[in-house]
Amino acid sequence: MPESVILSEEGIIILLLAIAIVMSIILRRVKFPYTIGLFIIGFVLAYFIAPNVSFLSPISGYVPNSDLILYIFLPPLIFESAIALNSRLLFKNIVPVLVMAIAGLVISVFVIGLLLSYLTPIPLIYLLVFGALISATDPVAVIALFKDLGVPKRLFTLVEGESLLNDASAIVTFNIIMGIVALQAYSGGASSIEEISVFFTYSLLFSFAGGIFIGSIMAFAIYGTIRASPDHPHLHQTVSLVIAYSAFLVSEAVFDLSGVVAVVAAGIIVNRMTSRRLGPAVREDLYKFWEYIGFLANSMIFLLVGITITSLGEPLIFSWGFVALAGAVIVAVAVARAVSVYGLYSVTNIIERDRSVSRSYQTVIFWGGLRGAVCLALVLSLPKEFPYRDMIAAFTVVVVVFTIIVQGTTTGPLIRFFKLQRPDNVLEFERLWLSVRSANESRKALLGMKDKGYIPADTLDSASSEYDTAVKDLREKFADFWRDCPGGDSIRELFWIKAIEHEQECYRRMYDAGLVSPGVLERLLYDADTRVDKIQSEGIYPSGTRYYSPVLKIGARFKKDISPLFGKLYAGDRKEELLDELFLMYAVSVSASETRDWVLDVADETGSGRTIIDPVVEEYGRMHESAKAGFRSLADSSPGAVNSFYDYLVSGIAISGAKKMLFDMKEEGFFDEKDIEAEISRLRREESRAREKVKEF
Structure with missing residues (x-):
């Protein structure tokens, strides 16, 4: 990478960081989407302010090197998303995610190319270059909105999972088509469709498989670090940062494979390793570190996108003819996205009938497919002499601006239209609940000071009575809430989900204490995640059904099939399986009992009706008794194992x-x-x- 990429742009990067800090405070206070706000600020800064302020003049007309985005900002951004992603839900939804990320992108590329070939004089091969670079989705703003609105976890996973792998597909497809363009220019002729198809398929699969391999190898570097030094968070953070960059650089620069896929694979594996091998405090430090890195990269990227748009847009002549052409480009990109989303989800819904994706989900996925940094990085990587480069850059500017400004700001209303956000009555319930818990804890803290004699008793009694009054007022508000609540479905769903989250927290605590093995924890968390998914996506509440990971099912069946062949060698595994069942029954029994008591405490605090909490209490009571019975049965058959x-x-x-x-x-x-x-x-x-x-x- 040229030295100028780092040194000559140093001042601009520091200035942009300062702007990001100030705008972060302002945008959060006015409750405007952070990343979209930074994009607008970057545009305004470069187009209106920088030309008239001398010390900001370097920003005016600034165009970052494409390597700055692809090699400096993209790897940590991808890694942060991968390490925070719920890998269990990702693998549960891997079919639609992969279909959309690979087949969806290829369809989008060809639909865009074919539609625009009828509207512009640009040859199809160059329009396919544009189709490849503009099909890279960047829903960072939408993901942040999802978190704020509390959309179902499955929708979150479908959008973010597709985005991670879609970027990889777009970059690989772009490089393949650029290679075909170079080959045709060199040979002076056109290759056959068959040759191009074989070359494209082989290159895509090889790049993905190779990226997974490189990322996996790199990720295992953290395993040795954790074993050698399990209690040093700064060391783990540094190693994970090295893994993110080295996975990308080795894949892209050394082996010409997909760096994005390598980083995704590394992030998922590091997530699994750290969740199993690190203690809770050190693990939390690592995740907080990557949240900060993600914030930093996102801030810089969206400011740079806004600034770069002004530079790329300078050659444009804004005539009515161009406006019409720009509209046609936006429509073509939207049509291509619609064909891939609605068409392919119709296919995956047939393949997975019991896990179909609703039309409301599909519409949010379609409209939330924003374009951003990857598109600009790819268009900036086009050589100056590349045919139709300015026109392709103009098309890219138009689509990026439209998707970020129009689609980014209207996705929230679309989510509310389909009622996919956390309902208003749930928000009100949570607000009152938190206030009651806060007042109760404050009162307990004051009562705990009485026996110590540090504060006069009358002062403590006066303060305690104020909190007693506050709790009484809040209980009256809760009574009004239950009287005015339009329906109990959303509150019932909230109780179930919070109970399952509490159950998961119990499992995690037992694991951190060394009382549950990694394999048992995986089974328990997969089951709990599936129950939450069933509630949010299908409205199916728990009723005694247990869910097991398909991977674990296949492994168990394989062991059972080979056990007669290996006899004594398998005896050790049978012992381990028996112990795992004991640990599982113990964990379920303890967590179910704790969760049932927790639900009853919450119901008492909030005055919740029995019709809402009784099914939850009964289910956890049944889980507790069933696990105890299972444990006793194992104890009777294997007393040595139980001792x-x-x-x-x-x-x-x-x-x-x-x-x-x-x-x-x-x-x-x-x-x-x-x-x-x-x-x-x-x-x-x-x-x-x-x-x-x-x-x-």
Whole structure:
């Protein structure tokens, strides 16, 4: 990469960061979409302000090197999305995601090219170049809106999953078509359709498969780091940053594979490894670090997109003829997106009848397909002498501006039209609930100070009575809420989802304490995620059905099929499976009991009606009893395994308590950090020995 990409643009980047900080505060206060606001600010800054302010003059007419976007900002942006994505939901929806990301993009490229070939004098091959670069979706603004509005997790996963892989498909397809253009220019003739099709298919599949391989290899670098130093968050953050960039650079620059796919694969694997191997505090530090990196990259990219639009748009002549052509380009891109979305989802709905994607989801996916940084980076990478470059750049500017400004600002109303957002009565319920919990905790804190004598009793009593009054007022508001609530469906859904999230948190705590194995945790979280998905997407509430990952089902069936062939070698696996069942039954029994009690506490705080909470309480009571019965059945058939399990449980609880105390002491700085780390390492070794010993029954 040229030195000027980093050094000569250093001042502009620092200036843009300062602008991003100020605008972040302003845009959040006025509740305007952050990324769309930055795009507008970038455009206004470059077009209206910079030419008239001397120290801002470098921004006017500034065009970033395409490598700055593709090699500096894109890898961390992709990695941040991949590491935060729910991989269990992604793999549950992998069929529509892959179909849209690959087949959908190819259809979009050819539909755009064919439609515009009838409207412009540009040869089809160059229009396919435009189709490839403009088909890269960038729904960052829409994803942020999804989070704010609380759309169903499945819709979130479908949009973000497609976007991650769509960028990879677009870049690979763009490079393939550019290669065909170069080949035709060199050979002086046209290749046959058959040759082009074979070349395209082979290149796309090879690039994707190779990217997955490179990304996976790079991701495993963090495994060694975690084993060598499990309690150093800065080290994990640095290694993950190196993985994000190295996966992209090695794939793209060394092996000519898909760097985006490599980064996606690396991000998903790092997510799974860190969720299994890191403690809760260190894991949270890593995710917060990547949230910051994502914020940084998004801020810079959308400011640069707004600034770059002004430079790319300068050669345009705004005549009525151009306006008509611009409208035709927007329509062609929209038609291509509609054909791929509605057409392909109709096919996947036939393939997966029990997991069909609704028309409302499809419409939001269609309209939320914004274009942004990747499109501009690809058009900037076109050589100056490339035929029709200015016209392709003009088309790109038109589509990017339209999708960000028009589609980006109207996606929210579209979501509300289809009632996919969190309902108003749910928002009101949550607001009142949080206020009640806050007042109750404040009152408890004051009561806890009474016996210490630091504050006069009458002062504490006066303050406590104020909170008593506040709680009473809030309970009256809750009574009004239940009286005016138009229906209980949305509140019932909220109770179910919050209960399942609490259940998942119980599983995670037990795992962090070493009381649940990674495989058992995976089964439990997959089941819980599926129940949430069923509620949000299909309105099906839990009724005793358990859901298991298809991958785990295949693995279990494979082991069962080969067990007669290997006899003694498989005996160890059978022991491990038995222990996993014990751990699973224990985890479900404990979490179901805790969740049932939690739901009853929430109902008491909020005055919720029995018709809403009874089904939730009954389901968790049934889960608790069923798990206890399953545990007893295993105990009767395998007493040795149960005794071994109890020994491990006692050891795990003791070690977990000691580790928590040591981590607290480390934070407070009471003892020498090296001594504390040595003791933590000793406890980890003891934990590992206990894990091995539990299998000796």
